[in-house]
Amino acid sequence: MPEGPEIHRAAAQLRKALVGRTLLSVGGEHPATAGRLDGWVGREVDAVEARSKAMLIHVGEQVLYSHNQLYGRWTVNRATTTPRNWKRSLRVELVNDQHACRLWSASDVMLMDAWEVNGHPYIAQLGPDVADLRTTVVEVRAHLEEARFQRRGLAGLLLDQRFLAGVGNYLRSEILFEAGVDPSRRLGHLNAAEKDALAEAAVAITHRAYLQKGVTVDQDTYDTMRGLGVARRSARHFVFHRDGMPCHRCQSTVVHGRVGGRRLDACPTCQT
Numbered sequence: 572m573p574e575g576p577e578i579h580r581a582a583a584q585l586r587k588a589l590v591g592r593t594l595l596s597v598g599g600e601h602p603a604t605a606g607r608l609d610g611w612v613g614r615e616v617d618a619v620e621a622r623s624k625a626m627l628i629h630v631g632e633q634v635l636y637s638h639n640q641l642y643g644r645w646t647v648n649r650a651t652t653t654p655r656n657w658k659r660s661l662r663v664e665l666v667n668d669q670h671a672c673r674l675w676s677a678s679d680v681m682l683m684d685a686w687e688v689n690g691h692p693y694i695a696q697l698g699p700d701v702a703d704l705r706t707t708v709v710e711v712r713a714h715l716e717e718a719r720f721q722r723r724g725l726a727g728l729l730l731d732q733r734f735l736a737g738v739g740n741y742l743r744s745e746i747l748f749e750a751g752v753d754p755s756r757r758l759g760h761l762n763a764a765e766k767d768a769l770a771e772a773a774v775a776i777t778h779r780a781y782l783q784k785g786v787t788v789d790q791d792t793y794d795t796m797r798g799l800g801v802a803r804r805s806a807r808h809f810v811f812h813r814d815g816m817p818c819h820r821c822q823s824t825v826v827h828g829r830v831g832g833r834r835l836d837a838c839p840t841c842q843t
C-alpha cells in the first residue's frame with residue numbers, strides 16, 4: 572500500500588499533466604461522479620493536491636475527492652495512447668490536449684464543493700501531513716504535545732493518521748531509527764529532547780522519501796549498498812527490511828519485529 576511520499580508523487584505527476592490545461596473530455600463510471608463531471612469539459616484544472624492518502628482535484632469551486640484504499644490507482648498517459656486493457660475498472664477519466672489521467676478501481680470517490688473539503692470525515696481527522704513539503708518541524712513538534720496521544724505506544728501511534736498523516740509501514744521503522752527511540756515506548760515517556768528528535772526525524776525522513784522516490788538513506792549509502800549487490804528494498808533503508816544486517820551507524824545487527832501483524836525493524840543499540 573502506497574505511503575504518503577508515493578501519494579504526493581502521484582499528485583505531482585497529475586498536477587504537471589492537468590493544471591492550467593483545458594479539459595477536452597471527462598469520463599468514467601463511478602456512480603458518485605458519472606455524468607456529474609460533464610460541466611468540467613472546456614474548463615481548466617486549477618490545482619491538484621494530496622492530503623495524506625486522499626487526492627483532491629480542483630476545478631473552480633468543485634473538488635473531485637478520491638482515496639485509493641488498497642486497489643485504487645491513478646495513471647497518466649499521453650492523450651493519444653490507448654488505455655491499458657487490464658482487470659481494473661475505469662472510475663474517472665480526465666483528458667486534455669496532452670494527457671489522459673485515469674483513476675482505476677478506487678471505490679471511495681466523491682464530488683464536493685471546495686468549502687466542504689476540510690470537513691470531510693477522512694480529511695478532518697488527519698494530523699500534520701509529513702509527506703507534504705510545506706509541513707514544518709515546529710508544526711509537528713507542537714502536535715506531539717497533544718494529551719490524547721501521550722499514553723499510546725509509538726509503534727501503533729506512528730501508523731495512526733490522526734497523529735502524523737502520510738506515515739506508513741516503512742516510514743514508521745525509518746523515523747523511529749532516525750529519532751533513536753525504541754518502538755515499544757509510549758509518547759508521553761519521551762523527554763523534550765527525544766520529542767524534538769522524533770519531530771525532526773518524521774519531517775526529514777518523509778521529505779527525503781518523497782524527494783528520493785522512496786529512498787530514506789542518503790544517496791551515497793544507497794549507491795554503495797546497490798554496488799555491493801544488496802536488493803533495492805534493503806538498500807534504500809536504514810533498518811526496514813535490513814534485519815540480520817549490520818546497522819549503518821553502529822554495526823549492531825538490525826532486528827526484526829512485528830507489531831499489529833506488520834513489519835517493524837529496529838537497531839537495538841541506536842534505539843533506546
Ligand SMILES: [Zn+2]
Pocket residue numbers: 818819820821822823838839840841842
Ligand atoms: Zn545502530
